[in-house]
Amino acid sequence: MTKCKRMGEVPELPEVETVRRGLERLLGSTAVIRAIRLQRPDIRFPIPKELPRKLARQPVTGVRRRAKYLLIETPAGILLSHLGMTGTWRLVERGAEDKHDHCYLDLEDGRRFAFRDPRRFGIIDWIEAGGEAAHRRLKDLGPEPLGEAWTEDYLWRASRGRKVAVKVFVMNQKIIVGVGNIYASEALFRARIRPGRPSGRLTRAECGRLVLAVREVLSEAIAAGGSTISDFRHAGGSSGYFQNSFRVYDRGGEPCTACGAQLRAGALGGRSTFWCPRCQA
DNA sequence: CTTTGCACCTGTTGGC
DNA sequence: TGCCAACAGGTGCAAA
Incomplete structure (x- = not known):
């Protein structure tokens, strides 16, 4: 059996929850999205074309997690992301672009977050406001392991x-x-x-x-x-x-x-x- | 319906 | 030393 000594970096649920807390802290309660820039039309799956238009000028109202999905909430809808194997959200400087940056999230305060995923097993998707329960990536998920339904x-x-x-x-x-x-x-x-x-x-x-x-x-x-x-x-x-x-x-x-x-x-x-x-x- | 197997992708590793 | 096939992972889908 082949060894892999760096598995601790593969984002499983605890790592995703840690990223969620980091994003929540950095975005705070006043962050407003200026623009979403897609560097390519797909990661593992196509990124909805309307996503940049829907998210422009939207205030971030919360950052949640469902399973291993990160949910960045706005009044218009939810930016869903999945880190796959090598995905990261990170605060980056202008001019520090990386060829594995697939999506930039620019805030009105000038900060820029990058979704970086060299292996492209990650997912970025859009959930229209009110459409969370019926969304194809969320509707069939079982209970949360830290919730009351896991008995x-x-x-x-x-x-x-x-x-x-x-x-x-x-x-x-x-x-x-x-x-x-x-x-x-x-x-x-x-x-x-x-x-x-x-x-x-x-x-x-x-x-x-x-x-x-x-x-x-x-x-x-x-x-x-x-x-x-x-x-x-x-x-x-x-x-x-x-x-x-x-x-x-x-x-x-x-x-x-x-x-x-x-x-x-x-x-x-x-x-x-x-x-x-x-x-x- | 359940179960199995594989595609997707690319940086890293191990064997030669 | 250098090359290259094998491998890791989560999810989705086709086939059994």
């Missing part, structure tokens, strides 16, 4: 009759949002459940442990990322030190921190997966 009972009922591996299941955004490849392995380790277990065979107690583990691992990562909010100006979405806390991710062959057994590496759903053969049943 043992919900996971128990949602998983009955499903044969797919539990790791693939919890990465399904229709079931539960915000659990990416890294935190899926981490949460299953904490819950002491093997990633390949069929979802429908989880016991009620295991569902309870997994719900708690997902909530805890994401909360702790957000707390760790929070310490880098002050660096947002320089670092954009590159946040947090939580990668130092990974218990199994990218540690195939190393001893388990809990029992010393050799950690296993494999693939599920085409994604790298790590677990302890002794701790996880």
Whole structure:
């Protein structure tokens, strides 16, 4: 299994939440958009052509997050962005343009934010005012892992009759949002459940442990990322030190921190997966 | 309906 | 030392 030592920089939900807080702080309650400049017509998907016209001269009324989507709100509608793998929002100076800057957000106060995404797995989209619930990228999303709907009972009922591996299941955004490849392995380790277990065979107690583990691992990562909010100006979405806390991710062959057994590496759903053969049943 | 597999994209890495 | 195939990730879609 190939290693990747820089996974802590891939924006999963905790990193997106850290970026949201950074944007919220920098935009404040008085920011007004002067203009949106698109440097290309698409990133991964086409960017709606009307987006610059809709957002010109709009005041920013809030910055929210749904799943891994950032939502910059204005009276006219919402600027939706997804960081993909390498996306960042950063405050930039004029003259510091980068070939990977796909969108510039110019404010009336002279500041400029750039959406920079070398790998172009990111998304920029437009949501007309009042159209959030019906928007194609949001309408089928499952509950937030830090919200009240993510419960043992919900996971128990949602998983009955499903044969797919539990790791693939919890990465399904229709079931539960915000659990990416890294935190899926981490949460299953904490819950002491093997990633390949069929979802429908989880016991009620295991569902309870997994719900708690997902909530805890994401909360702790957000707390760790929070310490880098002050660096947002320089670092954009590159946040947090939580990668130092990974218990199994990218540690195939190393001893388990809990029992010393050799950690296993494999693939599920085409994604790298790590677990302890002794701790996880 | 569920499940599986792959395309998308490009900077980084590891093997030769 | 230098080259190049393999790989990482989230999402969406086609096919089974």
